[in-house]
Amino acid sequence: MxxxxxxxxxxxxxxxxxxxxxxxxxxxxxxxxxxxxxNEFFTLxxxxxxxxxxxxxxxxxxxxxxxxxxxxxxxxxxPLPPFKRPVNTVFQSYALFPHMTVADNIGFGLEMLGxxxxxxxxxxAEMLKLVKMEALAGRRTSQISGGQQQRVALARAxxxxxxxxxxxxxxxxxxxxxxxxxxxxxxxxxxxxxxxxIFVTHDQEEALTMSDRIAVMSAGKILQVGSPWDIYDKPxxxxxxxxxxxxxxLTAAISGIGNGKARATLKSGSTIxxxxxxxxxxxxxxTVVVRPEHAKLTxxxxxxxxxxxxxVYFGTDTHIHLRLDSGEAFTVRQQNTRSAGCGFExxxxxxxxxxxxxxxxxxx
Amino acid sequence: xxxxxxxxxxxxxxxxxxxxxxxLYLPIIVLVLYAFNAxxxxxxxxxxxxxxxxxxxxxxxxxxxxxxxxxxxxxxAILASIFATMAALATTRTAPYRGLTFQYAAINQPLMVxxxxxxxxxxxxxxxxxxxxxxxxxxxxxxxxxxxxxxxAYLPIRARLENMDLTxxxxxxxxxxxxxxxxxxxxxxxxxxxxxxxxxxxxVISLDDVVITEFVKSGGQDTLPTYMLxxxxxxxxPEINAISTAFLLLSVAIVTLFFFISRKRD
Numbered sequence: 001m002x003x004x005x006x007x008x009x010x011x012x013x014x015x016x017x018x019x020x021x022x023x024x025x026x027x028x029x030x031x032x033x034x035x036x037x038x039n040e041f042f043t044l045x046x047x048x049x050x051x052x053x054x055x056x057x058x059x060x061x062x063x064x065x066x067x068x069x070x071x072x073x074x075x076x077x078x079p080l081p082p083f084k085r086p087v088n089t090v091f092q093s094y095a096l097f098p099h100m101t102v103a104d105n106i107g108f109g110l111e112m113l114g115x116x117x118x119x120x121x122x123x124x125a126e127m128l129k130l131v132k133m134e135a136l137a138g139r140r141t142s143q144i145s146g147g148q149q150q151r152v153a154l155a156r157a158x159x160x161x162x163x164x165x166x167x168x169x170x171x172x173x174x175x176x177x178x179x180x181x182x183x184x185x186x187x188x189x190x191x192x193x194x195x196x197x198i199f200v201t202h203d204q205e206e207a208l209t210m211s212d213r214i215a216v217m218s219a220g221k222i223l224q225v226g227s228p229w230d231i232y233d234k235p236x237x238x239x240x241x242x243x244x245x246x247x248x249x250l251t252a253a254i255s256g257i258g259n260g261k262a263r264a265t266l267k268s269g270s271t272i273x274x275x276x277x278x279x280x281x282x283x284x285x286x287t288v289v290v291r292p293e294h295a296k297l298t299x300x301x302x303x304x305x306x307x308x309x310x311x312v313y314f315g316t317d318t319h320i321h322l323r324l325d326s327g328e329a330f331t332v333r334q335q336n337t338r339s340a341g342c343g344f345e346x347x348x349x350x351x352x353x354x355x356x357x358x359x360x361x362x363x364x
Numbered sequence: 365x366x367x368x369x370x371x372x373x374x375x376x377x378x379x380x381x382x383x384x385x386x387x388l389y390l391p392i393i394v395l396v397l398y399a400f401n402a403x404x405x406x407x408x409x410x411x412x413x414x415x416x417x418x419x420x421x422x423x424x425x426x427x428x429x430x431x432x433x434x435x436x437x438x439x440x441a442i443l444a445s446i447f448a449t450m451a452a453l454a455t456t457r458t459a460p461y462r463g464l465t466f467q468y469a470a471i472n473q474p475l476m477v478x479x480x481x482x483x484x485x486x487x488x489x490x491x492x493x494x495x496x497x498x499x500x501x502x503x504x505x506x507x508x509x510x511x512x513x514x515x516x517a518y519l520p521i522r523a524r525l526e527n528m529d530l531t532x533x534x535x536x537x538x539x540x541x542x543x544x545x546x547x548x549x550x551x552x553x554x555x556x557x558x559x560x561x562x563x564x565x566x567x568v569i570s571l572d573d574v575v576i577t578e579f580v581k582s583g584g585q586d587t588l589p590t591y592m593l594x595x596x597x598x599x600x601x602p603e604i605n606a607i608s609t610a611f612l613l614l615s616v617a618i619v620t621l622f623f624f625i626s627r628k629r630d
Contacts, residue, residue: 061537093529095535108549157538
């Protein structure tokens with residue numbers, strides 16, 4: 001998806017969050033800066049403990065940054081308590097109020113804002129319709145299923161028309177099928193309401209399929225911000241390439257850098273052309289990555305050669321694990337056809353063809 | 365093959381349990397039975413009668429003491445529950461801090477200090493206040509009862525708070541509820557069964573107290589238990605049995621209610 005320029009809804013500027021003090025102090029966030037645009041579906045992606053939830057909590061106001069500013073449409077909201085921020089959250093555990101009905105839950109935010117009764121009623125009805133829960137408006141939240149609770153939590157957070165909606169791994173408690181449905185549902189809701197969504201997840205597939213842009217985080221830092229396509233096909237560093245999808249890492253000698261390209265001489269002796277991430281000046285030796293689906297196997301000679309180690313069938317495709325002659329591991333993903341097998345067997349000596357534009361030089 | 369091994373079945377358990385139950389309940393059964401005794405003594409059986417219940421009901425001293433017990437119990441239980449709720453909120457809604465264990469101990473002090481010590485201490489303390497202020501009303505008894513009822517009210521309230529999901533309060537704050545609104549609309553309604561349980565427990569404990577009341581009360585301030593104690597010194601009639609039986613019934617009723625309230629909505 002192409003980047004669409006727009007106003008910034010949220011600007012996080014040099015934000016640090018340090019827990020504890022003295023010897024035991026830990027920086028959950030380390031001078032993080034990121035801008036999130038209006039009407040964007042923005043995802044914070046990273047393994048647990050990377051600081052993504054901490055950043056979300058700082059935007060929501062459940063915690064305050066140790067340093068830095070958080071701007072909401074230009075206004076610094078970092079020192080405000082949560083009830084003074086026009087930002088709402090969908091919690092991982094949903095946190096629906098158990099002593100209230102579905103409708104009362106959805107109307108709670110508007111009620112706290114002091115809206116007139118008639119307006120609340122109309123808005124709650126509208127929200128119930130939006131999440132297709134009209135029939136269950138009078139139920140207690142303990143009397144509805146997990147998927148329905150999820151919808152109520154969404155409706156409750158959307159009802160006060162927040163400037164930004166924060167979603168803290170909201171789909172993690174749902175089973176696979178429901179999760180897939182809710183992913184589509186969330187995209188639809190974001191589209192229909194036009195509200196900026198900030199979505200936290202550790203699931204890279206979820207991030208790739210749903211987001212306009214993704215920020216990949218690790219150890220309290222943002223490593224790369226970009227569209228799903230950028231993140232997957234042009235990872236800026238090793239961690240990003242490794243965390244998002246599967247990939248092959250090769251060591252290579254680099255020469256002839258220029259115009260965003262370089263020549264990489266692999267251990268096998270063959271030289272391939274590789275792209276270089278923007279603003280990165282590789283040294284003589286660097287890591288080159290090739291996605292498994294961008295390499296092809298051949299019975300003839302290729303840029304690399306190796307032996308088939310293992311063949312794993314996945315339904316849509318087959319993963320062929322290889323041991324290169326240089327000793328490195330390499331995986332090739334091959335689309336399946338209905339009539340024939342993958343054409344290779346364990347122990348086969350094969351060549352690997354790496355096409356133009358398949359390889360990239362990475363920052364370690 | 366023998367029966368499956370079970371730690372629950374060991375020789376002698378049944379006999380010990382049976383003995384305990386007999387010692388615990390037989391005297392109460394006898395007491396209740398003799399409340400319906402027509403004779404004038406508790407040592408002989410003179411046939412069934414309700415006359416001692418009638419006699420107790422017409423005894424103004426009994427009615428007087430009962431009403432006083434209720435009055436003290438109700439006020440003390442309400443005050444104790446309010447203080448206990450505040451204490452429970454303060455000790456569960458924060459990160460652990462230095463002195464928290466000490467605070468638990470301080471709140472639960474009445475459970476650990478012998479009642480007789482508290483009684484003597486209060487007697488001396490209140491007598492000084494009496495001299496300075498000249499006040500000699502029920503306030504002293506209410507204050508004393510409130511103090512020793514707090515830990516009993518505190519326990520169920522704290523248990524309820526500890527089981528409550530903190531995210532709910534966070535969600536309310538996220539939805540524009542000020543801290544006071546969050547307390548009124550979220551915390552308090554969810555805490556209510558715990559507070560009610562604490563209230564009733566405190567009431568029963570207050571109703572039952574003898575030792576501290578005996579030390580603190582002024583002349584003419586008998587509660588039902590201290591009145592009964594006084595009567596027994598002068599010789600027992602089945603009227604005491606009748607009063608005890610009515611008292612027992614009331615306690616059982618309150619404790620049963622307490623049980624159902626604390627189970628509800630869990």
